[in-house]
Amino acid sequence: MKLREFSIDDIESLAVGAWVLGTGGGGNPYLPLLNMRALYKEGHRVHLMQAADLADDDLVAGAGGMGAPLVGIERMGDPYTLTRAVRAMEAHIKRKFTALMSVEIGGGNGVRPFMAAALMKLPVVDSDPMGRAYPEGQMTSTAIGGLAPSPISLVDVRGLESIVHSTPNAKWTERVARKICVEYGSTASMCTPPRTGAEIKKWGIHGTTTKAVRIGEAVRRAQRLHEDAVAAILNVEPGVLLFKGKVVDVARRVTEGYLRGELRIDGLDEFRGAAMRINFQNEWIVAWRDEQPLAMTPDLICVLDSVSGEAVGSETIRYGQRVTVIALPPPEIFLTPKGLEHVGPRAFGYDLDYRSVFSS
């Protein structure tokens, strides 16, 4: 296996880039980053590997967190509980994992596998099944590929360990796991269904950790040089500028463990006089410009702080903030008919035909 030692500077960049790819959700990676700083200070190190270097019969665990970001910033997950989620899965399947992987690169889960990897001394694979963040477990390349939807382990810091052993599809896994998670207090450490090296090579979305690091490096470099950090992202990624303005209203409601709502932005600079409205379910789902749909899932809609270029989350965005909205292209697997069935606008209850901002 070819391994690359991940420096703490890589992890700092990963945290910034993963938050951008979180498209409003996934939880701010700051707390996982703090855990990583503490682990690196204690001498732990983590290595990154490419999916192509996995042997077909290697076994990879998806390690991450589940739940409402708002709960995450109060309960603050830790590396030991996450490691227990992976160990619980090993005990259940009676096999040891050879590597860990992110369950979604967007948000805190982009960094979390590194927390368990540090303690377990396992490498992290540079792939994930979302290429962004999504609110539900079936919104993944692995579900679209028809890979086993279970088992999944869910662990709480108070000594609660659950395995959802068998389900007919990923939607059922999501429904049952979410009930468990809500009972835990809407936050849980989890290990997603074990995948072989062959499965990851075929169905993983590859290079996403490196992509997050690249975005994070661009933002951090621009901040250091006092350059336009939003432009810096668009320099390293093939994205599109959608809107620039000031937040004038945020409506939120918590239903079924999701943070749903709507964000309104009044245009500034070249967008003065125009208005944008963005619907969210944890993540930004549909962006409307003057009441016409402009960008929608699976396109990545990223709301960024206009000054720092860092992402702004749906749970913390506030009245008066100056933000810039950009779109990044989605992973190709989401553009197939099956992909759109899982993650297109209708999967979120919007009666819209998917139209990419990148196709026009």
Next chain:
Amino acid sequence: MRRIGIDVGGTNTDAVLIEDGKVVRAVKAPTSEDVTTGILDSLKSLGSTGVLAGKKIDGVMIGTTHFINAVVQRRHLTKVAALRLGMPAAASLPPFCDWPEDLANLVRGGVWMVEGGHEYDGRPFMPLDEAAITKAAQEMKAAGLKSVGISAIFSPLDPTHERRAAELVAKVIPDAVVTCSSDLGRIGLLERENAGLLNAALADLARDTIAAFEKAIRDSGIAAPLFITQNDGTVAEASQARRLPVYSFASGATNSMRGAAYLSGLSDAMVIDVGGTTTDVGQLKLGFPREANSVVKVGGVRTLFRMPDLLSIGLGGGSHVALDPLKVGPVSVGYRLLKEGIAFGGQQLTTTDIAVAAGVLPLGDKAKVAHLDAATCRKVFAEAARMAEEAIDRMKTEAGDVPLIAVGGGAFLIPEKLPGVSKVIHVEHGDCANAVGAAIAQVSGECDQIFKDLTRADALSAAQGIANDRAVAAGADRVSLKTIESEDMPLAYLPGNSVRVRVRVVGDVAGS
């Protein structure tokens, strides 16, 4: 309307009298060690021309950089016992975990993490471990700790565990000063806890400082209510400011910027406020400081409450100067400038001594600084200019040259030309801009309550109405009211369609 604005800085205490929107008189006096004398001196000096004689004063508004200076300089801080209710969660990230090492070492008196806290839906996360809290309090007492910062998971939604813990601590340490994180508000345990710990670290300083303010007003014979200005450019009563000094954290800087806008007539510009100890750089938008987006770092600590977006650096008129190697600040002689500065017969070389030697300031005894040659002075000024330029550059949000208003007693350190600045503007009374800003501080009204069975729009508008009425009752002009905060949070665990709404409005003081 006749108001006195006072700014108590680390070095100078400034006072202004504003009558019907005009600055009638502005004076400066050195800040005294006991604070009171400095205020008394400045009030005496303010009244020395008879402008106060026989006149009714509507209010004395005091702003101060005392509290933020203490954190930036790591001085006058109280050792704090941190008590977190939330075990076994988050044990890998204990209180102080993201503080700069030096500040943590100064403030961290001890950390206790016990079981407690709530879930988002109102259930207890763990039963409150009262025995462990009492044991922790006994250990705090044994360690001589009296200032306690208490945090609990989801305390903004249910503060009962924090309050119960405060009672238990008070039973063991009756004179403990306790800050509960729920008093400071927002969701986000670490940032809320940090704000609470900083607040607790200021407990002694806040008590002594506010007492000194009150004594000074009493002794001056001015019969007017005392108000303390806050971060958002509004005023609070002294008792609240004493309990929650972090809310007055950036008031000195906010006042300076609002004063700079008022005095220059400009509403969009960069402002650099050079005090005796620190320099604040910020940006004026429509006459108000640009606000920081959510998380704000204070002295390197992440906190979460509304603050102007400012960069503070340790540069001022009282900054220590070392010549070899060249270093300016961050330590300052502060209010002891007139005793410790070399030009005044002291031993410590400061930026003011350099200005005296260079003939820029007609102060002190020039003979005492004759040994400082022109080249040395140039080198020190260049270093100060470099520090200022870097700070301005970091705060600029757009490329291109912008006007810069230079205010504060140390503004002599800002050259007439700086890269990235279209023009440097010095204003009349600019050295008292902070006191002017305090005098024109606004009145606010707030509504923070839970509404049931209303649509979101109706709940917001009901809250708005209550906040408006409260502001008007507190003396605001209804026409001038502006909403500066509007926030609603659904409370899923309460019956009915419950939503907690927080609305804050500010307005100008109504003419009398």
